[in-house]
Amino acid sequence: VDKGIALILRVALDTPLRRAFDYLPPAGDSAAEPTLAAPPLGVRVRVPFGRRQMIGVLIGIAGESEVPAAKLKAAHEILDAASVFDPVTFELLLWAADYYHHPVGEVIAAALPVALRMVRARAAANRVSAGQAAPTAAPIECRPSEVILTSEQAQVVEAIGASLGGYRAHLLHGVTGSGKTEVYLRAIAAAVARGDQALVLVPEIALTPQLVERFRRRFSGGIAVLHSALSGTERRDAWRAAQSGLAVIVIGTRSAVLCSLPRLGLIVVDEEHDASYKQQEGFRYSARDLAVLRAQRARVPIVLGSATPSLETLENAAQARYATLKLPQRPGTARAPRLHLVDLRKHASDQGLSQPAIQAIGRHLADGGQVIVFLNRRGYAPALFCNQCGWAASCAHCDARMTLHRRAGQLRCHHCGAAAPVPATCSNCRHDLNPLGQGTERVEETLARLFPSAPRARLDRDTAAGRGALEAVLQRVHRGEARILIGTQMLTKGHDFPDVSLVVILDADQGLFASDFRATERLAQTITQVAGRAGRASRPGEVLIQTEFPEHPLLVRLIRDGYEGFAASALAERRHAEWPPYSRLAMLRAEARDSLALDGFLAGAADRGRGVGESVKILGPATALMARRADHFRAHLLIEAASRAVLQRFLARWIPVVETLAGPPGLRWSIDVDPLEVD
DNA sequence: AGCACGCCGACT
């Protein structure tokens, strides 16, 4: 035995430091078998870290360390006999840390429940058994479906089923109400019948209890649900069920893509266009993109489902990287709704409701239909103005107006959460104050005045706050107790309201002229998704879209040719302007209390970036759309590259330099690879 | 991020 060969454990720890930490093996181990004691990668390790102890994950074994020998400490204990991650997941995590340029310890921490990383946890409860390759003793039964598939659905199920056992990405482009969920259920049943596990990603579990219910009704057991509202032990148990293979179907929000699944056989990403798949802070990964990579590495098929696919996904499908499966029609007698634009310049309106909209609401109510009124702005009014001197109530901490919440008797800032009492008069000139513009609360008031006999329900973050509140509102609508449903984008997330025959979109114009290059894509998706709530059963649907710009090319194309037509135009524009998916972006965002020093830091970072010698465009420093938020000034640099490879080469050289730059006290910066919002 | 150490104001 060569005493000169040391065994160094490289351990990923949950700290924002962009490196792993080297340790000597636990004292007992190395003394007995100095070189043969190498534990497998992926096991948890309890180590001393500063004055405390932490549980990290072994990500490498080295023969030597760059850290001075005097600084090296011995690990306390190896906690597992085998990796807690299946090999594909483990490699995926290391890849993601690299690709998103995020500290590997935080990436792994995002994938491992806190309960399994607690130093003081009870050993028995903390034990993780190795992932099993064999299926469980009690097989999961799939109950027969009452739904008769359309021939289109049957073809789609067939195509997905035929791809089991190897990598294949399918775009399932199905209009709202076309029965995508039934397709998922059948495809998953086929995977489960092979003894495989299936992973189902959904944007927001709290908003889709109906989907989980449907899975539980269809399968006799073996379903684990992973989402942010779980308690520590619930999360640990669900994670362990997935990791041990006990759970056969795992339904979860974005972090579920990081979950260990030893027999993964199929991935479904529902509403793949949804922005909530991208984590917007810390480890800024895209669960949708990681899911595709995971499917590739695990050699399993993936289904990306949406009525309004992202332009990135449509381009992948156009390039034949993804197979396109279409469900262009609703089953049965249900028809796609008719969309109409209402020119707000031509028609008088009452608190944001145009005369044609008011008439249509009256007509549909009289016919026994339900009505959805959509406005993506909660509260009573987005501004409180003095009509004498023009003063407006603004947030003391942000560059933003306060929103009036009349029922709560408060002014609230929707950006930092600050609240203030409603002033009785203008603080400047003592004249009266007027609420300007409409939020859902005010629209509800107006509808109560116009249609006093029609019961209403309002669905937004204010009315859906608290346990069961959302369900209560939805129940009132389903039972037909509420005839008019007023709501924000919460309405767009997959709820099925069979009796809704009319949808009114009050303000289509937010987003038509926004600076963010994705704004029109989001608007088209929102309009199409909300419109899809109308006429889902036997009632023909009607959709009214109020706008001051009825000749805007986006709206015209969307109304005339549907979402696909819009997407074709939008992709042509993206290609011309060299935006994604025809280029790749990264953003360096920073915030600090001192705006001058903030710009200095970013200018320095940009300068050093130009010295890196990659052919990327460095745009900025630019001030964020809202320059000050929660007392911090915000600005950013935008990096634009022709390809992923160029962008990655640049970032790999540039980020370490940025780390060495001194910033003002309290400076916080982060790197966002493939950002969704670039305001 | 934690959690230390380290120097200057209002209390028993």
Next chain:
DNA sequence: GTCGGCGTGCTC
């Protein structure tokens, strides 16, 4: 005379 404010500095 102490308790404690949050400004730098380190974690293998």
